[in-house]
Amino acid sequence: MAKSKFRGKTSESEARQSANLRQGGGFKPGKAKTPFLKDPRNLDIRYFLEHHYILENRKPLKLEQYEKEILDSLYPLNDKRRFDLACIGLCKKQGKTTFLGGICLWELLFSPSLAPEIYNCSGDKDQARLLFKKSSKAVKRSKEMSKVCKVLSDVITCPARDATYECISADIDSAEGKDPSLVIMDEFGTSSFELFTALQTGRAAREGRGESTLAILIGTAGWDLTSEFYKLYQKGLRKEDPFMFFFWSHEQLASFSSPGFLAKMRKRLQPQVYQRYYENKWSQQSGSFVTREDVKRCLDSSLSPQGKGKPGFRYILACDLGLTKDRSVTSIVHSEEDHIILDSMKVWQGSSSNPVLISDIEDDFQQSYDNFNIRKMVCDPWQMKGTIQKFKEKGYPLEEFIFSSGNLAKLSSNLYYLLHNGLLRFWDDPDLVGELLSIQAIQKSYGMRIDHRAGQFSDRAISLGMACLSCSLKPVRKGRVYVGTGEPMLEVDQDYYNARREPGKGHVYIG
Incomplete structure (x- = not known):
């Protein structure tokens, strides 16, 4: 048998090696890792x-x-x-x-x-x-x-x-x-x-x-x-x-x-809400929704109520239903460049003895659909389940708008953003202007929502807010991918995009 090159060259050195091995010598393992x-x-x-x-x-x-x-x-x-x-x-x-x-x-x-x-x-x-x-x-x-x-x-x-x-x-x-x-x-x-x-x-x-x-x-x-x-x-x-x-x-x-994200939030949120969220300052529960200066930014003397849409534009119709105490209001809007334009607002006032007829609202839906290139119709499903089912069966793009706390918060914050930054345009309607200036913003655990003061109304603002929210959320063709800057998405967008973060790539939005 060939002699290993690791063995001693003489019988004495081999004997010493064997003795060392018997005594626990030789190669010692590394130190055990601490659990x-x-x-x-x-x-x-x-x-x-x-x-x-x-x-x-x-x-x-x-x-x-x-x-x-x-x-x-x-x-x-x-x-x-x-x-x-x-x-x-x-x-x-x-x-x-x-x-x-x-x-x-x-x-x-x-x-x-x-x-x-x-x-x-x-x-x-x-x-x-x-x-x-x-x-x-x-x-x-x-x-x-x-x-x-x-x-x-x-x-x-x-x-x-x-x-x-x-x-x-x-x-x-x-x-x-x-x-x-x-x-x-x-x-x-x-x-x-x-x-x-x-x-x-x-x-x-x-x-x-x-x-x-x-x-x-x-x-x-x-x-x-x-x-x-x-x-x-x-x-x-x-x-x-x-x-x-x-x-x-x-x-x-x-x-x-992100300074960019904070700048967006400052534009989108009411001052007291921004101060609460991003300056950690205590604020009162309620206050005026918008200022007179905010409303003035949105008034456009060239606009007036329209009975028919313009070629090349697609429109959104929204209805807030009130049969007796509250009013029923339909609003029609469209987007043009960077603004949302109010085209029509109709109001029905009922009473306990003479409530608003749902058939009148349905007739207005039909007339509006014939005169405007309607992309989407949204309405409060309260007492309109039958209307929604009937119009859907006919192929009309009518959808429910559920008045959940989350939807009210999104509606309110989006409407404030548009008004505060002059991105909404409408004619000088004293009733609409007066209502916008009279409603209050109320802080809730889920965010801010608008509501009317005692003895007043908020139906015009709610209907307008429903239409603007649907108009602000532009449809995305399935399969398209949008790569953003990595800043957090605005809440108003999150429900309409499937967003996930990939390391080093910011947000990827998939329609």
């Missing part, structure tokens, strides 16, 4: 977030300066936590949901609490699930976390630590029997304070066992000056609670904030 859950570096939440919390771009989170300041106060390096409650107010689009998702995962995996329980809740479960979804996707992207965590529909567990992270609804019963080490309440301004109070019982039990717990209440300024969030805001300003961490910013702190 993920036992890696002491991960005990620092900052290290964990910047090395293991993987985002949609497949890269770890890079902490913003304001996020580091928050973590330094809530998770000090000496492990001597001073605060058990945090009240945080940030402008919208600052990445707070992503940030909170990372905090929840660190608490699940490395919190010093025994069998930690993390609860994420909000005003409704859909909002809470947005945060939970951030966390669950990050677990699946991480090789280390996916090995030690189990992801279910509303729960993430870490069996090795007997730890759970759960997304719960605003139902107070869902807080029964919980023993939370961390409570996150996103968009606290619209959340249930009763739910937060119910979760405090479990926190008190942990505190009694000598454990440190934390509740983070985070959101954006609202309009309800009697809310618990506003009360905490006032306490924070006065520094009344030494155990409450208070962080409130009126500035765009995130490095990725």
